[in-house]
Structures are given as C-alpha cells and as structure tokens.
Amino acid sequence: MKKIALTLTVLALMTSCVSKKKYTDLEAKNKETQDLLNTATVKLNSCLEEKAGLAATAATLKEQNQGLISVSKDMTVLSTKGAENIEKALESIKEKDLKISRMQDALTKKDSVTLALITSLKSSVGISDPDIEINVEKGVVFISIADKLLFKSGSYDVTDQAKGVLAKVAKVVNDKPDFECMVEGHTDNVPYNGTGVLLDNWDLSVKRSTAIIRVLTNQLGVKPEQLIAAGRSSYIPLVANDTPENKSRNRRTRIVVLPKIDQFYEMIEKEMKKQKQ
Structure with a gap:
C-alpha cells in the first residue's frame, strides 16, 4: 500500500508540474486561436455582407441593362421611323416645289398668250380713239x-358708225377661232323710261349686248359659239x-376676250394629274 501511495504521489507531482508549464502556452495558443477565429468570423461576415451587396447591385445592373436594351430597341425603331418620316417630308417638299414650278410655267405661258393677244388686238384694230380702250385686268383682255x-x-x-369699229373687232376674233368673247352691256344709273318691250336698264344692257352679237354673227362672220x-x-x-361726262363713260359695251381659256385650264389639270401619279 505504501508503494502504491508513493507512486501515485510521484505521478501527481509530475502531472502537476507538466500542466503548469504548458498551461500558459496552451492558454496563449488558445487565445491566439480564438482571436484568429474571431477575426475570421468578422471577415466572413463582412464578405457575406459584401457578397449580398454585390448580388443586389448585380441584380439592379441587370435590370437596368434590360431596360437600356429595351430603350435602345425603342430608340432604334423611333430612329428608323423618324428617318422614314423625314424622307417622306423631303419627297413631299420636292413634289410641291415641282408643282409650283409647273404652275409658274403654265402661268407664264398664259401671260405670254395674253401679251401676244394684246399686241395683236392693238395692231389689228388700229384705233386711237379715246372712246375705245384695250386693256388687261386679272389676266383677261377687255375691249x-x-x-x-x-x-x-x-x-x-x-x-x-359702230359697224366699222365692230368689223375690226370681228377680224381679230375670226383670226383666233379658239377664243371666246363675252359681250357685256353697261348703262348709267338713269332709269330707263322708254316704251316697248324694255322694262329697265337690265333689259337695255342685255338688248345692246345681243344687238352687237347679231351684227358680229350675221354681218361680220363671227361664229356664234364663240x-x-x-x-x-x-x-x-x-x-x-x-x-354728264361720267355717265357717258359708264354707258359702254365691253367685249371680254378669253384667250384659249379652255386650253389653259386643261394644261393646269394635266399638271395636277401629274402630281397625283
């Protein structure tokens, strides 16, 4: 028993001595390990938080990218449509410019015809009487x-005396078989007080017009259809x-000469049809 007790005492002393020496080292290592673990844990949590943030940012960027792709497609469509609209607008402007140019050409041709007619009338009629006037108003010739x-x-x-004057007018009209002439009777404002079939100045002005027409057609060979x-x-x-002088001026017969008016309108219609083709 004494031997066993001695042995146990020795072992206890040996154990006590070993633990005491290593305890401090183990404790230091344990503390170091714990510090490393804590540091690693902090870094891990930080990384996890950073990962979560990056994931959220990535999701946002992905959504924004999809939006940009969609906007880009829409912009492409809009850009294409815009280009088409601009092209159509330019074509329309070109067509209008062409139309205006053609209309101006047609008007120039009409003005040329009118000018030629005036020259022809003045040279053919050959009258310098102040009571006979030849002029143009709004592209129409008036005698x-x-x-x-x-x-x-x-x-x-x-x-x-009138028949001599009308004979010269008839010569001009007969030389231009495509022209039309409107014979207008005009009176002053003195009420008509004659007898017979006439009722007023309306009747008188019309009867003077038809009387001139009968002379032109029956005696001077002008075609009635003109x-x-x-x-x-x-x-x-x-x-x-x-x-009295002014009333005398207002009492007149006016012959309105329409130079190739149908041909002019036909020319305008042709130009309009070209624009629609």
Missing part, C-alpha cells in the same frame, strides 16, 4: 367701246354717276 359710237341714247339699234351675251345694267360703273 371697251363707248356707247356713243354704237347706239343712240336709250336705243339698242346699232349705228352704221360669243356670250351679258348685261350688267348700271351696277359696274367705271366712275361715279355724278356728272
């Missing part, structure tokens, strides 16, 4: 003849009907 050269006061019977009868009474005066 205005004072009624004192054509009729007696209040009458619609054409005088012999002539138009019209009466304007006193409602288109040249000047105020306030003096």
Whole structure:
C-alpha cells in the first residue's frame, strides 16, 4: 500500500508540474486561436455582407441593362421611323416645289398668250380713239367701246358708225377661232323710261349686248359659239354717276376676250394629274 501511495504521489507531482508549464502556452495558443477565429468570423461576415451587396447591385445592373436594351430597341425603331418620316417630308417638299414650278410655267405661258393677244388686238384694230380702250385686268383682255359710237341714247339699234369699229373687232376674233368673247352691256344709273318691250336698264344692257352679237354673227362672220351675251345694267360703273361726262363713260359695251381659256385650264389639270401619279 505504501508503494502504491508513493507512486501515485510521484505521478501527481509530475502531472502537476507538466500542466503548469504548458498551461500558459496552451492558454496563449488558445487565445491566439480564438482571436484568429474571431477575426475570421468578422471577415466572413463582412464578405457575406459584401457578397449580398454585390448580388443586389448585380441584380439592379441587370435590370437596368434590360431596360437600356429595351430603350435602345425603342430608340432604334423611333430612329428608323423618324428617318422614314423625314424622307417622306423631303419627297413631299420636292413634289410641291415641282408643282409650283409647273404652275409658274403654265402661268407664264398664259401671260405670254395674253401679251401676244394684246399686241395683236392693238395692231389689228388700229384705233386711237379715246372712246375705245384695250386693256388687261386679272389676266383677261377687255375691249371697251363707248356707247356713243354704237347706239343712240336709250336705243339698242346699232349705228352704221359702230359697224366699222365692230368689223375690226370681228377680224381679230375670226383670226383666233379658239377664243371666246363675252359681250357685256353697261348703262348709267338713269332709269330707263322708254316704251316697248324694255322694262329697265337690265333689259337695255342685255338688248345692246345681243344687238352687237347679231351684227358680229350675221354681218361680220363671227361664229356664234364663240360669243356670250351679258348685261350688267348700271351696277359696274367705271366712275361715279355724278356728272354728264361720267355717265357717258359708264354707258359702254365691253367685249371680254378669253384667250384659249379652255386650253389653259386643261394644261393646269394635266399638271395636277401629274402630281397625283
């Protein structure tokens, strides 16, 4: 028993001595290990948080990228449509410019015809009488003849003197078989007080027009289909009907010459049709 007790005492002393020496080292190592573990844990948590943040950022960027791709596609479509619209607008402008150019050419041609007609009328009629005027208004040629050269006061019977003047007008009209001429009768504002079939200045102005037309067609060879009868009474005066001289000016017969008007309209219609093709 004493031997066993001694042995145990020795072992206990040996054990106590070994643990005490290594305890401090083990404790230091344990603390170091714990510190490393704590540091690793902190870093791991930081990495996990960073990973989660990066994942969220990646998801946001992915969503934004998809949005940009969609916007890019829309912009491409819009850009394409915009280019097409611009091209169509330019084509439309070109067509309008061409149309304007053609219309201007047509108007120039009409003006040329009108100018040629005026020259022809003046040279053919060859009258310098102040009671006969040849002019152009709004592209139409007018020959205005004072009624004192054509009729007696209040009458619609054409005088012999008038036939000489109308013969020269008829020559011009006959030389231009495509022209139309409207013969307009005009009176002053003095009410008609004659007897017979006439009721007023309307009747008088129309009867003077038809009387001129009968001379042109029956005696001077003008084709009836070229002539138009019209009466304007006193409602288109040249000047105020306030003096005898002014009233005399307003009493007139006006021959309106329409130079190839149908051909001009036909030319315009052709240009319009070209624009639609």
